[in-house]
Amino acid sequence: MTRPAPLEAWHRIAETRDAAGLDDLLADDVVFRSPAVHTPQEGRAITTAYLTAAMHVLGPQLRYLDEWHTGNDEGPDDGSGSAVLEFESIIGDKTVHGIDMLRWGADGRLTSFTVMARPFKGLEALIGAMAAELMKGLEAEQ
Known part of the structure; x- marks a missing residue:
C-alpha cells in the first residue's frame, strides 16, 4: 500500500524537523487539537506554532511505530483521506x-491534526x- 502524498510530506517534515514544509502542507483553516488544550486551535499560524514546538520537544526522540491510512486506492475518490500514526x-x-x-482534503492539505498522548x-x-x-x-517573535 502506497502512502498518500500528504502523509509522505508529514513524515519528511517530522524526520527532518524542518517546519518550512508546513506552509504547503497545512490548509488555511486547519484545526489542531492538543491533549493539553481544551478548545480546538484554528488556523495555519497557530497549528504551525504547535507543530514546530512539538518537533523541538518530541523530535529528537520521536519514533513512529505504526500507521493506518485511507487515500489513494482506498477511501473517497476525491483525493481526501485520513491517517492515524x-x-x-x-x-x-x-x-x-x-x-x-x-x-486532508482533495487538495492534499491537512485540514485536521489531532494529538492524543499517554500515560x-x-x-x-x-x-x-x-x-x-x-x-x-x-x-522570539517580539
Missing part, C-alpha cells in the same frame, strides 16, 4: 506514547515541555 518519544525521563490523527506522567512532561517551547517561540 502511532508514536513514541522520551521527554526527560518520561516515555510518551500516543497517536497523531491527520485528515499521564508522560502527558504531564509533554505539557510542561510544550508550554516552555511555545513561550520561547512567542518571545
Whole structure:
C-alpha cells in the first residue's frame, strides 16, 4: 500500500524537523487539537506554532511505530483521506506514547491534526515541555 502524498510530506517534515514544509502542507483553516488544550486551535499560524514546538520537544526522540491510512486506492475518490500514526518519544525521563490523527482534503492539505498522548506522567512532561517551547517561540517573535 502506497502512502498518500500528504502523509509522505508529514513524515519528511517530522524526520527532518524542518517546519518550512508546513506552509504547503497545512490548509488555511486547519484545526489542531492538543491533549493539553481544551478548545480546538484554528488556523495555519497557530497549528504551525504547535507543530514546530512539538518537533523541538518530541523530535529528537520521536519514533513512529505504526500507521493506518485511507487515500489513494482506498477511501473517497476525491483525493481526501485520513491517517492515524502511532508514536513514541522520551521527554526527560518520561516515555510518551500516543497517536497523531491527520485528515486532508482533495487538495492534499491537512485540514485536521489531532494529538492524543499517554500515560499521564508522560502527558504531564509533554505539557510542561510544550508550554516552555511555545513561550520561547512567542518571545522570539517580539
